[in-house]
Amino acid sequence: LHAPCTVLTLYWISMCKMADADSVYTVSRVSAWRGGSVTIPCFYDDIFKTHVKYWCRGRQWSSCPPIVHSDSPQEGKVSIRDDPDQQVFTVTINSLTAGDSGTYFCGVNISGGSDVGDHVSLSVTDGKMSVLQTVCVEFACSPQVGSCSSTCLFEWTERSL
Structure with missing residues (x-):
């Protein structure tokens, strides 16, 4: 399965990932x-709709306090919102500082088993930066076929604070 490229409220660089069945990505x-906000989407499979989702920070999944x-x-x-109908939860971090830079994990709690999740690297910066803005104009999943596809437009721009 291909993970979707999604528009965030700010500028970001994305590398779409491959996702296994029964996964989070x-x-x-x-x-x-710095000083802004960012919203990060965490997509999950249908079987996790009723599970508790969480956001944690750490270099390793095993030592990542929620x-x-x-x-x-x-x-x-930091706030979290779950949308089971869209199978996505979003995490928003406000008033960003350089100290917010680091590795974070989107996680789904599995009672009696190992949690599942995926990581994202956040970089908070000052001044100018080159960014790849991504706009997805279409995203569709086919449960019968077990695949997802997206149509995205990419544009490199330079922004200054």
Whole structure:
């Protein structure tokens, strides 16, 4: 399955990933400006619609303390929202600082088993940066065939703070 390329509220660099069945997947890298906000999508398979989703920070999945959970979403610096109908949960980080740069994980809690998730690298920057803006004009999944496809437009731009 191919992971979709998704528009974020800011500018980002994405490398679409391959996703296995029964998985969670997100973009590979996100770049955003200091002081701004970023929203990161975490896509999941149908079997995880009723599971608790979470967002954590750490270099390794095994040592990644959760920051927010979908069963107790918070408002403030970091918030999480689950949309089971679209099979995506989004995490928004506000008031970004250089200290927010690092590796994060989108996770799904599996009671009595190993959690599943995917990682994303966030880079918070000042000044100018070259970015790849991605606009997906179509995204479709076929459960019968077991595949997803997306049509995306890409544009390199230079932005300054």
